[in-house]
Amino acid sequence: MALAKLVPFAVEQWMDQHESRAKYNIAETCVASISLDELQDLSENKESELWSSSTKLTYGTIQGSEKLRSNLANLYSAKKPLQADKILITPGAIAANMTVLYSLVGKGDHVICHYPTYQQLYEVPKSLGAEVDLWRSKERRKWQLDIEELKALIRPNTKMVIINNPQNPTGTIISKSTLDSLIEVAEEHNLIIMADEVYRPLFHSISPMSPDFPPSVLSLPYLKVIATGSVSKAYSLAGIRVGWIASRSSELIEACAQARAYTTISVSQIDDQVAAYALSQDVIHGLLNRNIQLAKRNLGILAMFVESFRWACEWVKPIAGTTAFIKFSKMGQDIDDVAFCEKLIEETGIMLCPGSMCFGEEFKGYVRFGFCCETYVLDEGLEKLREFMRKGYQTLPLAEEI
Structure with missing residues (x-):
């Protein structure tokens, strides 16, 4: 399957260009990163070993260590047990997404992608020869999706629907009822559901008892679903490149494993063992509590800023994840968000992400805060x-009209 030339990955290029010189990086999408010493301090068992220096540095277990995959399987087993062999470890969620798409999408296929979202999720299917339609969430609906709009996008050759839950850049969620409706549509048309759940389980502003609280797609009663994730965002460990692909379908996991054999083979044993330690029962509760409390505290600080400048900015307050999408205007007209972000980094050292550059031309005036x-x-x-x-x-300056 040949890859067509990919367009520039705008948000990653922006981050690479500016983050090394930013004094105040408020564009970063990970919860504040931690050191290995800090990770060990969060453990309930201070005697547990993070890494054995006597371990021989072979390729390790190709699909990922049994310990890491078992710890991950536990996270997905709240309603129905998931076996460890239904999980494939990858170098970060970006490699997980790439592997899924390369394995399952090609010329002649049609893909529907939740939008706005991480550019990889819709540009990679295009590069593989698929036709892509965007299933737009809209601010006037608090960034919620409309199932009727999805139904109107489906074609005879539609193969996959891609969602991002919680959503980057808005920090909103796809509710339980919408997910249930999505599964009904997928069953009717025999579609694969791919869910980028990299910001899960950082739910800082919704209770698990809420009827809207979104389960992982792996908890839904449908076999043809795939979830991707990583330890970078909600678990503060971007410095170890560990992500994963999980599915209850042996067929889908095997297809991804075959494609992955041509690329990364395995992840670093050191990274694998650190991730297994972080996701163990001794550590994960302390780590997630630290991160959810930080998210709540910081969201409150950002909310006070937005309230203070209601004359210039508006938002749909995030429910989950690490990002907020804030719209800036002057006298009812959108500002030039790229000029705004460039001026900030040059004059103040503040780094933010311009919406129209990083998420699509229609988002003039929007800025993503991490x-x-x-x-x-x-x-x-x-x-x-x-x-x-x-x-x-x-x-x-004001934004130019599209």
Whole structure:
């Protein structure tokens, strides 16, 4: 299967260009990263071993260690047990997504992708020869999806629906009722559901008891579903490149395993063992509690900023994940979000992500905030942003009409 030339990956290029010189990185999408010492401090068992230096550094278990896959299987087994052999370990969620798409999508297929979202999820299917339609969530509906719109997009050759739950960049969720309806549609048309769940389980503003609380797609009563994830976002461990593909379908997992054999073979044994330690019962509860509390605290700080500048910005307050999508305007007209973000990094050291560059031309005026950095970074960065809003905001150009 030949890959067509991919278009530039805008958000990753923006991050690569600016993050090394940012003084206040409020664009980062991971919960504030931690060191191995800090990870061990979160363990309920201080005697547990994070890494054995006597381990020989072979390729290790090709699909991922039994310990890591068993720990992950436990996370997906709340309603129905998932076997460890239904999980494939990859170098990050980006490799997981790439492997799934390369394995299952090709010329002649039609793919429907939740939007806005991470550019990889719709550009890679295009590069593989598939036709792609965007299933748009809209701000006026609080970034929720419409099942009737999905039904109207389905064609005879539709093979896959891709969702991102929780959603980057908006921080919203696809509710349980919408997921249930999605499964009904998928069953009717024999579709594969691929869910990028990389921000799961960072639910900071919704209770598991809420009827809207979204389960993983692996908890839904349908076999042809795939979930991808990683330890980077909700688990603060982007520095170890560990992600995964999980499915209850042996056929789908085997297809991904065959494709993966041509690329990464296995992940680093060191990374695998650190991830297994982080997701163990001794550590995961302390780690997630630390991260959810940080997200709640920082979201409150960002909410106060938005409230203070209602004359310039508006948002749908995030429910989960690490990002917020905030729209800036002047006198009812959208600002040039790229000029805004460039001016901020140059004059204040604040790094944000421009919506129209990183998520699509229709998002002029939108800026993505990554609010789960260290609290002091957010505090100091927003103070600098307040100064800019008072002194420099009115000098910003307006967005050009599309």
